Amino acid sequence: MRVVVDLNRCQGYAQCAFLAPDVFAMHGEEALLYDGEPDGTRRLDVLRAEAACPVKAITVEGAGAAWTAAGAGVSNGP
Amino acid sequence: MALDGSLERLRREGRIVVVGASLAGLRAAETLREEGFTGTLTMIGDEPYEPYDRPPLSKQVLLGRVPADHTALPRRRAIEAQWRLGAAATGLDLSAKRVALADGTSVEYDRLLIATGVRSRPWPNELEAGLDGVFVLRTRDDATRLRHRLKAGPSRVLVIGAGFTGSEIASVCRERDLPVTVAERGPTPLSGALGSVIGDVAAQLHHQHGVDLRCGVMVTGLEGDGVGRLRRAHFSDGGTVDAEVAVVALGATRNTEWLAGSGLAAGPRGIACDAGCRAFDVRGIVADDVFVAGDVARSPHPLFGYRFLSLEHWGNAVAQAEVAAHNMICRGEERRPHLWTPYFWSAQFGVNIKSVGVPNMADQIIVSQGSLGEHRFTAAYGYQGRVIAAVTFDQAKWLEFYQRQIEQAAPFPPPFATVDRRTEGMRPVPAGFPDPSVPTHGPQVTVSGYSPTDQRVTFTPAGHGHHA
Structure with a gap:
């Protein structure tokens, strides 16, 4: 799966680093480092991170089709 | 009516060619499809890879955290495109509406988007540039090679140029616990982009993290050993440093050579276009079917005195590509201007640096929130009494407010009270940008003597002797 973060928008709220810590990590107080092609098994956590981002900075390929708000409550993925 | 008919035909079955398969090219292609273009879309790229993101290369990739x-x-x-990857465009015939490719083939278009971007400026001495251990960092392959070499643990890395990329590379080296020397011809790191007031803070970050930072010097030569491996660098102040790796981070040069002789106004500074992304030809007349977007474009911005801005910014590539794509397939009166306010970020030494606006137009700067000494602050830049830009160090949340100030041409210095205003932020000071009349991008060469036998050429390296 493919992910990109618009780091112009990102303000370092770190919600993504909390929800998918092996994909998104804070580097210092505010800078974000992330894996642009995390393993497919991380999909649900990444989609949660995308949904939780307060500034909507995260784009996940195909997220529109695969993701619904209700899905956020589903427990860990496959 | 006839025009409307041909536009409908273009949208339905026209041929659009995008030269440049990176961020701008991809986002343009998506926008074309999103807005209903159903014709043939061809994506031409000189690299063999489908569009990838470059900012991670000098950060998480070089750090070894992400492949x-x-x-x-x-x-x-x-986007249902025909991909022509690994085949660089080599020529453009405007009258035949045809792009020539390196593999000898050509592609015809009804509308063309040029998004060929920039490449790293190479080390000027080709023999020295060819030494084993001398790198640039722009592409995925560059990053793979450099990362491999850093992982091997070189005795010392020399970074030539302390702009954003050079500073990020130095930061990665220190995080990898590699000894690193940074050579910068300006008075501080980042002085060209942010001025020397902020550059002094950047210099503190370098020092604090153990970088051997040398400002006001140029690298005058790279020396190899008997088998062609880099061993030493020579500086304009007479000093030397032994290093196994040198990364040349002297900025970028526009990929416009393939347009030479095409009749478009394309050169080393990019391709000039109007605010609607239509390319100018050499007569200064806009072409109706050739558009430009991304790092290679230079377009006038109403907010900044209609100055032609050349922005190597991620966000600019996205925004300009969207405007260009929209304008390529709509009626004249529906065209939009590219009015994006420049936005930029860099992560180095654990600090998130962001800017909005055009800092290097400024004459003054004021620290409006926080403190330079704490490396956490917001500073506003002023130009002729209005806010023209702002920069934050680990205070990104304030930047959007300053963006509005810039867009509203708010007065400078800001008359309002801000959160966390310190005494150092009570008065604006000169921002410390290099004097544009003094050449910093090359040596000063003077000729003296009258008769041919007396004439002497004096070579003064740029930056040398100008700075304290």
């Missing part, structure tokens, strides 16, 4: 091939850009939608 270089984990940077492919997500698609916002299917």
